[in-house]
Amino acid sequence: MNITTVWLLVASVLSMLTTVGVGLYYMGLARVKSVLNMGMLMLGGIVTTCLVWVLWAWSLAFGGSDVVGVVGDPASGFLLRDSIALKNGAFLSVMPTGASYPRLADVLFEMTVACLAVVLISGALAERIKFSAWAVFVVFWVNIVYAPVAHMLWSRSGLLSATGPLSQALGSGAHDLAGSGVVWLSAAVSALAIVLIIGRRRTFHVTPLKPHSLTLSFFGVALAFVGFMGFVAGHVHSGNGTAVYTVLSMLLACSASCWGWLMIDRLRNRHFTALGAISGILSGMAAVCAAADSLNPLWTVLIGFIAGVACSSAVSWKYRLNYDDSFDVVAIAGVGAVIGLLANGLFAQKGGLLTGGGVGLLVAELVEIVVVFLWAGVWTAVIAFVLEKTVGWRIADRDEVLGVDIADQGEKGYDFETFSNSVFKEAQ
């Protein structure tokens, strides 16, 4: 038995829990007539990503020989070819020479990480898109945006990894332990690209678009918070002290960011709000990913607090700049991620600018931010634009009034009518 395998298995489960929790949080923020659509974006995102991942996205991200450090070879890992072996009629994992854990554990864990990135995007697209368009989008996004970005940052030969070509030119690799850039920033930038193309909800900034169930959202973030302990620590790929440290970092950062957001809430709105608390937790999650293992506890708390304060101020951008980022993916995931990445460059115990390590790491982090921004932004815009012109993202205007659940799925999330206004038509 390999203890690291067991740990990665547990981390994968917790990581999937995070994704589900984020999905539930989005469901609670939607209105009554759109709740099931948000659920479908979450579940559809997860299941589509899992299928695509096993087919060739794993290979693009981490497999075989790569293309210029940007993307791996899709054929080498097709259908887990490079990861599985048969013994006595049961499949087991290939153990790469010199590795401390089998490859399949990596496939699984990275798949759950990809699922989180996909589901994060869906929060910006609430109440107005077709499920079919989303499913097609996910297929293309995971392959064209997520896998290359993951490859560039996390694969051994990736451009910006510790030993990659760009890192060697810069003098330092971009350290993104759990994916502030790969997961949160890429999701945020992609979300922004899509919302700029598909447009605002009909009644955005006109009629109230209030959360229908903060209870559900609270529950979702509670699950995500617990699951995230496994998400962050799993990236260490080892059941050692560093893994434990990352969990503590995550809890410190999220606690501080929760308080940061609550403070702003109290100052601006005279209340400590539940929505503020859970939003604060999420912004801390985005920020801590980059440097959960490399910042000392004091800086971790400080960065968490700054993330909570900054993200809570950033939520008003969508009203000022008039784009409908429905559930503040850009403000929370994007701003939080940037803060986390820059914090690593500035405060990393080894290599941070303000801890005597020179400017190399900071430059590498800035390059990472720019690379993720450009790669995710441009490619997502292309995918979204092509989808808009072919399949079409949005439901019809009058369907939006009716509600996307009824219009796109023919279902109601809640049926509290005391008298039924439906008539049984036929059994199929």
Place this chain on the structure above:
Amino acid sequence: MKIVTAVIKPECLDACKTALAQAGVRGMTLTSVSGFGQEVGHSEVYRGARYNSDLITRVRIDVVSADEDADTLVNVLVEAAKTGNDGDGFIWVAPLDRVVRINTGDENEAAL
């Protein structure tokens, strides 16, 4: 026949039902309604957006009564539903042409 309609605060509902029962009323219809008057709603804040809701929740009681009992019922309801603050509610009395109990077919006073 008259219909006495009262729009009252939800927390006064129990007191009103008890008082009406003591006044001899054996049936009423309750509806959940929203409205505003002297008291207006509050504001809610959700992450960067402040919403004003001017509607507040109230309960509507409809009681059918004989012509001569309407005034008594109004007094009973005023007494039971009054808190002395803004937003206590409103009562109105309207004439009814005809009342029928579905179960027995009794009409007007006999149906009460």
